Amino acid sequence: MPEERRDSGVEGEDIPFSPVMPDDRDPDVPDRLIAIVGPTAAGKTELAMRLAQIIPVEVIGADSRQVYRHMDIGTAKPSTRDQDLVQHHLVDIIDPSDDFSLSEYICRVKQANRIVKSNYNVPILVGGTGQYVMAILEGWNVPRIAPDPELRARLEDDLVTNGLEHILDELRSLDVAAWESVDKRNPRRVIRAIERARSGHRWGEKPVRERPSFEATVVGVSGERAELHARADRRFDQMMTDGFLDEVRWLLKSGYGPELPAMSGIGYSELADHLLNGTDLQLAIQRAKFRTHRYIRQQSNWFKTSDERITWFDSAGIDKAVDFVRAAFEDSPHKA
RNA sequence: GGACGGGUGGGUGAGUGGUUAAUACCACCAGACUGUAAAUCUGGCGCCCGGAAGGGCUACGGGGGUUCGAAUCCCUCCCCGUCCA
Numbered sequence: 001m002p003e004e005r006r007d008s009g010v011e012g013e014d015i016p017f018s019p020v021m022p023d024d025r026d027p028d029v030p031d032r033l034i035a036i037v038g039p040t041a042a043g044k045t046e047l048a049m050r051l052a053q054i055i056p057v058e059v060i061g062a063d064s065r066q067v068y069r070h071m072d073i074g075t076a077k078p079s080t081r082d083q084d085l086v087q088h089h090l091v092d093i094i095d096p097s098d099d100f101s102l103s104e105y106i107c108r109v110k111q112a113n114r115i116v117k118s119n120y121n122v123p124i125l126v127g128g129t130g131q132y133v134m135a136i137l138e139g140w141n142v143p144r145i146a147p148d149p150e151l152r153a154r155l156e157d158d159l160v161t162n163g164l165e166h167i168l169d170e171l172r173s174l175d176v177a178a179w180e181s182v183d184k185r186n187p188r189r190v191i192r193a194i195e196r197a198r199s200g201h202r203w204g205e206k207p208v209r210e211r212p213s214f215e216a217t218v219v220g221v222s223g224e225r226a227e228l229h230a231r232a233d234r235r236f237d238q239m240m241t242d243g244f245l246d247e248v249r250w251l252l253k254s255g256y257g258p259e260l261p262a263m264s265g266i267g268y269s270e271l272a273d274h275l276l277n278g279t280d281l282q283l284a285i286q287r288a289k290f291r292t293h294r295y296i297r298q299q300s301n302w303f304k305t306s307d308e309r310i311t312w313f314d315s316a317g318i319d320k321a322v323d324f325v326r327a328a329f330e331d332s333p334h335k336a
Numbered sequence: 337g338g339a340c341g342g343g344u345g346g347g348u349g350a351g352u353g354g355u356u357a358a359u360a361c362c363a364c365c366a367g368a369c370u371g372u373a374a375a376u377c378u379g380g381c382g383c384c385c386g387g388a389a390g391g392g393c394u395a396c397g398g399g400g401g402u403u404c405g406a407a408u409c410c411c412u413c414c415c416c417g418u419c420c421a
Contacts, residue, residue, distance in 0.1 A: 065374060102371050131373050186377040208370055266374045295374050
């Protein structure tokens with residue numbers, strides 16, 4: 001395997017631009033796309049690797065935690081072996097201390113699509129971050145407004161000293177439409193709305209989403225809730241034996257503190273709490289497992305069994321999913 | 337054997353005569369998402385009927401009692417913890 005296969009546009013600017021485009025359409029948009037969605041630990045990665053054996057694919061990660069370098073065990077990142085076998089994009093692209101956001105994600109997916117397209121491969125979107133997946137599948141229009149740490153800090157102070165009403169008033173004076181629409185009980189959203197309004201964006205000035213042109217085959221992998229919990233618990237135990245605690249210890253030692261968004265992930269914050277504050281390890285592990293359960297539940301809000309765009313398969317029956325995608329792919333006019 | 341302390345809903349744990357089907361937290365369930373998302377926020381959570389308002393039933397270790405009314409007071413039994421023998 002050529003070693004350049006390991007991703008990819010770290011800085012984003014130096015993405016090679018293929019001189020020969022497959023067609024004259026937007027090079028950032030694939031003609032077709034396969035997506036694998038579903039709750040954590042259900043077997044999405046496994047399915048992706050199976051598909052890679054029969055279809056010329058490159059993986060596009062849709063996981064808000066696997067983007068960070070040095071966070072491998074706890075994020076259940078695809079193994080280096082898997083990454084050697086199949087080109088992965090949007091994995092290991094930033095440092096744990098770097099800012100990341102949905103708009104950044106979307107931007108980088110476009111870059112990745114360009115590469116995949118120039119390789120005459122099919123992008124396969126794999127991940128459990130519902131927001132990322134849906135942003136791609138539904139073509140969300142996300143304004144590129146970078147986070148403003150100073151403003152956020154000021155507003156958070158304001159929130160503590162003067163209350164939510166106060167910052168809501170600020171939002172109203174900036175953008176009434178935004179004020180009408182925000183979740184007025186969710187400080188985080190109010191702060192973001194202010195941030196947006198202050199940088200000159202008006203609520204509703206652009207359509208929220210624009211249906212993408214590609215043909216998408218979306219498969220879901222899931223199972224009974226109790227079984228999902230059990231699988232996730234087992235996987236967490238495996239992570240512990242694989243050295244998750246050492247990974248967190250290393251991150252902390254390397255200066256990645258618990259206050260970083262990257263370190264707020266499941267397991268990372270609990271284990272850091274154990275290492276830093278002496279919280280009982282078993283308790284920390286149990287908390288992380290519970291949090292994974294909650295995560296699974298929330299993923300089911302993004303990936304609904306009633307969603308007609310998704311064809312669902314049971315975790316235990318990956319073969320059927322492979323067959324389904326193969327059939328869908330063979331019927332497609334866009335074979336590479 | 338004696339002296340205290342304690343037994344509360346799936347768990348931890350408040351409550352100490354009525355406003356209590358019982359605070360809070362966890363678990364669990366459902367939902368939102370103009371997007372920091374493995375984040376943040378909302379709702380539900382004894383059983384039955386009802387769309388709701390509401391109604392009915394059962395419940396704070398077991399049994400008995402006091403009271404118009406008890407998780408809360410008394411008696412008794414069982415169990416757990418600490419200390420003294």
